[in-house]
Amino acid sequence: MSSHVDYLYFFLTANLIFFTGLVAVLVVYFAIRYRRAKNPKAEPIHGSMILELTWTIIPLGISLVMFAWGAVVYFHFNRPPANAMEIYGTGKQWMWKFQHIEGAREINQLHVPVNRDVRVVLTSQDVIHDFAVPAFRLKGDVVPGRYVSVWFRATKTGNYRLFCDQYCGTLHSGMVGEVIVMDPAEYQDWVSSRGEGSLGQQGEKIFQQLGCNTCHRNDSLARGPNLAGLYGNPVKLKDGSLIIADEGYIRESIVNPSTKIVAGFDNVMPTFQGQINEDDMIALVYYIKSLHNQQPGGPVKTSPNSTEVPGANPPVKLQ
Amino acid sequence: MSDRTVVIHDAPEHAAHHPMLQHHFDSMEQQKEAASLGMWVFLITEIMFFGGMFAAYLVYRYWYYDAFVWGSTSLNIWWGGTNTLVLICSSLTMALAVHSAQLGMRKMLMFFLLLTLGLGLAFLGIKAIEYTEKFKDHHIPGQADFHLGEIKMADGSTIDVSEPKYNVDQKQAQIFFSLYFAMTGMHAMHMIVGAVLLSTLLYMAWKGKFSATYYTPVENIGLYWHFVDIVWIFLFPLLYLISRVHR
């Protein structure tokens, strides 16, 4: 992918050199050829429609090519492949924290397997940050209050610098790290050696700690919607509108439940804003994402080490 | 002298000058047209200024509709409506003031200016009453005890919109009131400036500065006053009317 960007860059650089060179050569040539000592009388030429049209239409044409090519590359950046593996991350003043689905957590380092599509889902704990990996020609703002994602496919093993590219305060320049691209086998070893319980398990713990299962259950005592099979599917809201449940919706329903009430339910869910930080939120959201359709009755279950999530990658806008 | 220019013999110094003609202008007409154009351009900048807030309001109303409905309903439509009437009347009296100036009728001009000023001050007084009510109701954003709760409806009933069924998020309600105070506050500041301008006009009229040949300040401040009125004509429906529950 970075080569796409580089070809585009070379095209624009060539254009830059050509036109700057053209202007420079003309200016220098005219300045010398028509200097006052040699040419005391100037010829009052007022203009030329042909020239005006030429130097309007040609730049416009070149611009259209640049625009179209750039748009295609941008689309590519914005459409992660459906089977990309997911890693979650939080930016906070002034560090990056990443959480792998298998449970591994790391700070300022991101281990990924080579030749695999990786989608990183990010949010900020505080101010706007930016996840930037120059080697991948990639970046995306990380905004508090919502989830964004970037994706890449590393084609060579190695360490690549990671920067925060949106000014975020005192140690903005300290918020640097590395993306460590490993052979798939090595990656597997690395990620399973960091056992802390998978992300899903961590999420399930939080789900129970916060008492979510008191209302979100599959039987007659339920006062909240059943969360099994929620993620990736349409939800009908009280005002009649229909939305697709994505990570952002799940998070919003936890911190600001009264914004979107599901049809058939009352606005009785309390807000959990301030009671859960973004790292734990990621685990909780992931857990809810992982809930499969279950038999009726009792609280919902998931398979503990599951890395597969049904409907894992619906078309998510870079939002 | 360069051969580009043609010599024009200027009129004898000060003999034919209108006393109010400023020396960088060539004629009263040029001066008047310049002043008018200046005021119109200024009013366009004011549109951009208020426009920013209107845009923010519309965006948040779309996102936080329920909170905006009840925030709006909690505003006193009688005071708001009275204020609208007051301002519309004040625009009428302002127009009559300009008309009197055009006819050179000094006493009438002063009378209508005074009336306009009075109506403007009445508007501000009513706004003060509204703001005090909001303070007592704990509807000031940033107050520690901010709470959008009980609202008295037009049919006499009282409802408490902090109950879950009304779907009012207090944070979102704070945003409504922030925008309410920012917009009406900015408008009120413009009214105060207008009141000062009107007082200045009154003073100038009293001193006999205006005549049928020179009343430009009256005309242009009239334009300003009408503009401030029009901003309210937009504010009132947006804040008080379109979102509220009428009962």
Place this chain on the structure above:
Amino acid sequence: MPREHYLNSEFGIKSWLLTKDHKRIGILYLLSITFFFFIGGFFATLIRIHLLTPEGALVSADNYNKLFTMHGIMMVFFFLVPSVPAVLGNFVLPLMLGAKDVAFPKLNLMSWYILITGGAITLWALVSGGVDTGWTFYTPFSTTFSNTHVITAAMGIFIAGFSSILTGLNFIVTIHRMRAPGLTWFRLPLFVWAIYATSLIQVLATPVIAITMVLVGLERGFHIGIFDPRYGGDPVLFQHMFWFYSHPAVYIMILPGMGVISELISTFSRKPIFGYKFVAFSSLAIAVFGFIVWAHHLFIAGISVYSAMIFSFLSFVVAIPSAIKTFNWAATMYKGSISYRTPMLYAFGFLGLFAIGGLTGLFLATLGLDVHLHDTYFIIAHFHYIMVGGMVMAYLGGIHYWWPKITGRMYPEGWAKLSAMIVFVGFNLTFFPQFILGYLGMPRRYAAYPPEWQVLHVLSTAGASILAIGYLLPMIYLLYSLRFGEIAGDNPWGATSLEWQTTSPPPLHNFDVTPVVTEEVYDYSKEREAAFV
């Protein structure tokens, strides 16, 4: 020198501080913005020295953040935005129109007081501890997290904005209503068209930054959630509102410079500007299109792909009029009679550097590339090429060009040429390495950086020290010329616009007799006494 002119008609501090004469007000602005320029420049010097080493040895991270913030605020709001309009526009515009003054002289003086009040308040924020939000004040950092004097700085900018609005208003009315008889729109020098287009932007865009600053102040002061997501607000909404002004603002900053360049190239080629109408309408087109490209600053902030495409397309469209102008300027030199006087040297520099700056803007309009280049040193290099390589060079060119008219004296040509060349060399050495740094991935606003990039930073700092010399020299020799410069005469350049048809310095009321214009613009057919060819 004429016996009586605007400088010796009255003496004393009151005659300056209470003046209604646009020429004296122009000089008041000249002094103020030179002061602000050197403050902003001082911060830039500290930044460049700090960046000599990868760990950043000069200041702490917090202080570094304050340095680049104040550098940006001072340079953007208190130097670039006022520069050509308030200094050269104020001085030259009424003269060029054959008018005795601007439409509202008292308002003009008030605009100056408003600017220095805003400047004083902003400097107060500086001395009482500084601001560290970046000149872009992104939320929620600026509204909730920063511990510095954000509200003070926001207030200073809010107030300074009114200076810009009122100046723009004044110029619009002046151009519409106070042109001399015979001076039709298409006989106006292109400088006037540029000032006119700039004034339109000033008047329409600046109120939006005013209200944005008010909202930031309110949110910070009262903890309401317009922009902070923890209170229900939207941080990206701030970016939209901020850039809705700040993008047109960059056109406020460059259009007047382009107007100056038109005058310089015409005068020092002794030819009309090629494609006059195209250049005039391009100024207006830039003003109009400049309003609808703001979200190209938000391409990676999370806006929808479709809106990003629209803004990308429009950003290419807005570049076209600038390209048209550049080609027309170059074409003007064809079969001209080119002089190498200092103002023309600055114009040559402008042509090359603005071309690079503008063409690198295309890199950023290209969506796929912007992802990589956003918030890197590439952006810094891009806008400095346009603002410093373009605008400041145009400004200096204009100062030298109109210096004889303003003061009645010539600057020393040898020193001036030397300074221009020092500026050109210093500038390129400072900023070209930054393009490379940016593509390699060096982020903006970093107080420390990976060691392999040190060489490029050292080159940049070396360039900055050369550039500083290039800016200090004019201060010295221009002051020197006030006393010891050659007497200039009415029209040392043999130029055609109306300001050259009156004395240098001009009389208090500009023209002894109101000119009537009977010729087309840029008509060099009459033999003009050009003493300084």
